[in-house]
Amino acid sequence: MTELPHIIAAGLNHRSAPVELREQVAFRPTELEDALTDVVGRPHISEAVILSTCNRSELYAMTTRPEPAVAALGSFLADFHGLDPAELEPHVYRQVDAGAIRHLFEVAAGLDSMVLGEGQILAQVKQALAGAAGVGTAGACLNELFQRALRLGKQARTDTEIGRGAMSISSAAVDLARTTFGELAGREVLVVGAGEMSRQTLIHLRDQGVRSVIVANRTYDHAHELATEFGGQAIRFDDFAAHLGSADIVVSSSAAPHAIITADGLRPVLAERRGRPLFIVDIAVPRDVEAAVAELDDVYLFDIDDLNGVCDRYRAERAREAQAVAHLVEAEAVRFGAWLQARAVTPLVTELRERHEALCEQELERGLRRLTDLTPAQRQQVERMMRDYTHKVLHGPVTGLRELAAERGAGRDWTGLVRRLFGLRNGPQPIHGEDEL
Amino acid sequence: MTRLCVLAESAALVSLLLAALLYVLRFHRPELQGRLTWGRWGLAIGSALLAVGLVSHGTRGNGPLGDFANVSFVFALLLALALWWADRRAARPALAATLAPLTFLVALAGLLGSSRTLPELHGSLWLNAHILLALTAYACFAVALAAAISYLVADQLLKRKHLERLPHLPPLETSDRLGRRAVLIGWCLFTVGLLIGALTVYTWGAGFDPKIPPALATWTTYTVYLVLRHLHRWRGRRLQWLLVLGFALVGLTFALGHSPEQLQRRFF
Structure with a gap:
């Protein structure tokens, strides 16, 4: 068994x-x-x-x-x-x-x-x-x-929207940068501070095709290390302001106790930029960028609270979408269950086919022995007819078996009946309960 | 024929109004986007019906640009085409939400405005070319306006940290690039159209046309934009306001063209 x-x-x-x-x-x-x-x-x-x-x-x-x-x-x-x-x-x-x-x-x-x-x-x-x-x-x-x-x-x-939106501070920053610039490839990024948050943000930026990276840090060696990892350029901390004119994105996460980018300091830089958008992400606590910078034209400033807000919103959206995904899961589980149930009658189907094909061959052999006048072409025609007939006769029962198995499982009661009806040996016995899947 | 024409134009207006409402709704309620693809159908049906109206007018001997109703309908059709193009370029509902109502308003102006014919226009290839070039340029400037509005709205959303609506607007750089390209194409067409118009008027010996100053102001505004954008590499919010000003002048020029008195003074 x-x-x-x-x-x-x-x-x-x-x-x-x-x-x-x-x-x-x-x-x-x-x-x-x-x-x-x-x-x-x-x-x-x-x-x-x-x-x-x-x-x-x-x-x-x-x-x-x-x-x-x-x-x-x-x-x-x-x-x-x-x-x-x-x-x-x-x-x-x-x-x-x-x-x-x-x-x-x-x-x-x-x-x-x-x-x-x-x-x-x-x-x-x-x-x-x-x-x-x-x-x-x-x-x-x-x-x-x-x-x-x-x-x-x-x-x-x-x-569904289950996979949409940023879930971390660094990816939220990059997500926002994309809403400003669209494609980020070819943008110049200035990173102030060489900590883990800067590194994480650079990983996401690199994934978006950013290649031009400038890293400034109080400890130059750390800046050099991070810049090397991302194929960028390290500069001295005191020189970072000189790069504000050319940068598209500024990621600031220095450990400075006071603001290092101020509105007054940025105004002359903005005049040079002639309206080119400047996207600043301030992920430092205490903040590196003066709040008044957000009021300047063509400057878009986001601090850590803004980025947390973005993540929270996406989290809530994903939670709403989870319900829709659960329905997809349920439907697919039912379909796979049916597939598995239908598969459970495969031995029975194989046995049924083998039995009928053997009968077909047996009858063919017996019949052809009597029909001695047939030409080879006619013999082939008779053989083809018999085999086609067998396949056609079996098609209905086999489809029905698979459907029944998908609906009710390969229960012992009805498979036993099929065996008796088709004169099969007492072959494989299912052990599935009918309501298992 | 006249009944068919009125029927087609009225149905076109209803269709364009529905399209405009659906496009605006698509922008304000993005979650309904899947159900609001009817806006495209509304636009397509409205445009087709406008074309039927145009053909009916044409067969009455006015020609496709033979009266100001037709000129408006041609402009509306060009705007519908521009909308389709801009929608494909930026794939964000904001651009269509600006251009679809504009298309409806222009078509409405055609139906409610003067239906006086322009007999001198019929057969004048140069004047037809002048009008067609100007209208195509206006459609390009309308795309630039939609891009500028998208830019300004996105700028404010970013500034005020209302970030949930941002995905439905093109990125700032996309709007800026779309506006620049649309103005460049529109400016070239407008310049050629203006030159043809000036030469035609000079040849006919017509007097002063009150449409000329706003048309020249429009040309100057867009020229200043291109100089600042291309030669001086200016970007940003202020430059977008120049595009809004430019299209306000386009509206003024177009409205003056629809004035019946102006028509009489100019052609009769």
């Missing part, structure tokens, strides 16, 4: 476990091959994919015996990382079938991310599937599940 497969998932994430524990169960890329081989080597597990990011370590697997297999996944996590299972146990979540499917879809859609709707997870899901495919532990079911998760993740981000 052949048992039918179930999808199971087990793991921990930023909601269930603290970072100290998450970093202990994270899988390094070099460990993945061994880990995947280890998982599929455990009893009842036939396929496996490991999704490991900074916020989650999850295992997805196919099994014919969900209960022991789920337990095996939990013990694998503890064994592989050399942890006490009792310590890990309270933080590990486990899902079977519909729960596991929905969970992966939510992860891919960004609903389960720390930053709602973030897009990086989609690449990580793709990478997880590629890793398992490379080792050969992702079979047809997990491959289909992950492909659907990837498609859903893309759809969620294109059909």
Whole structure:
């Protein structure tokens, strides 16, 4: 008796476990091959994919015996990382079938991310599937599940606004700069202060194509280090004002105790600029730029509170969109469930086809033995007719079987009836409950 | 034929009014954008009906530019074309929200304004060319106006930190670039149109036309804009006000052209 497969998932994430524990169960890329081989080597597990990011370590697997297999996944996590299972146990979540499917879809859609709707997870899901495919532990079911998760993740981000808008101070600054300038490629950026915030902002600016960077800092070496990282030019702190005339974007995050850019100081610079917009982001506390600068023509000044406001607005928008994405997840989970159910009757369909094809061949052989006067062309014609007839006779029942399986699951009652009707042997018996998915 | 013409023009006005309302609504309620694509249909249907009206006028012997109603309709059609172009260039609802109401107003002026014919115009290739070039230039200046308004609105939103509406406006630089290009094209056409008009008037020996001073002021304003923008590399908010002033003068010139008294003085 052949048992039918179930999808199971087990793991921990930023909601269930603290970072100290998450970093202990994270899988390094070099460990993945061994880990995947280890998982599929455990009893009842036939396929496996490991999704490991900074916020989650999850295992997805196919099994014919969900209960022991789920337990095996939990013990694998503890064994592989050399942890006490009792310590890990309270933080590990486990899902079977519909729960596991929905969970992966939510992860891919960004609903389960720390930053709602973030897009990086989609690449990580793709990478997880590629890793398992490379080792050969992702079979047809997990491959289909992950492909659907990837498609859903893309759809969620294109059909809804779940992935729209900046979620950090630095990306909000760059977002605002884009609303001012459009394309940022070719813009000149002056960075005052060489701290982490400056660096983060420069990373986002570089992603937008900014190549001309000037960094000023009180400690010249730090300015030089940051400028080198982004292919820019380092200058002495006292010289930064001389570059205000040519810069398009100024990012200021120095640790100065007083304003270093004042309205009076900027007025002569603005005359030189002849109305060219100057975008200033002041992410320093206390502020580097005098508030009166915002009143000057063609100068757009944003401080840390403005940028926080932008992030808050986007967060609220994403939260509103989460509802729409949840509907997408639900619909896709139902579709995949139906696909999986339909797949459960594949052995029955194969058996049905084999049985009829064998009968067809048998009758052909018997008939052709009697029809000795046929030419080779006529024999071929008769063979083709018989085979076409068999395929056509089977088409209706096979489609009906798949539809029935998608609707009701491969229940023992009706598959048994099909077997009796078509005179099949007492072959594979489904173990799915009809309402499992 | 006259009934068909009135019917087509009235339906065109209704259609353009609806299009204008939908485009303005699309700007103010961006979340409805998907449901408001009917604005494009309204504009297309309105333009088609205007074209029917134009053809009807033409077959009555006035020619496509044979009376001032037709001149307005041609201008409205050019504005609709400019709207379509600007919408494609900047893909933001703000530009269309300016140009669509303008298109409706110009078409309305055509229907309510003088319907006197211009017999001398019929057959005068040069005067037809003068009017067509001026109207095309006006359509370009209208795009520049829409870009300038977008710039000024975006500038105020950025200054007042009302950032939620910003994504529905083109970036400042895009508006600036669109305005500059539209003025450059419009200025070239307007200059050629003015030269042709001046030569035609000189050849006919016509007297003083009150439309000439605002037309020259319009040309001067846009010339100053181009000099400042291209030769002196000026940018920014103040330069956008020059585009608003320029189009105010365009409006004045066009309104003077619609005055029946002016028509009588000039042609009869």
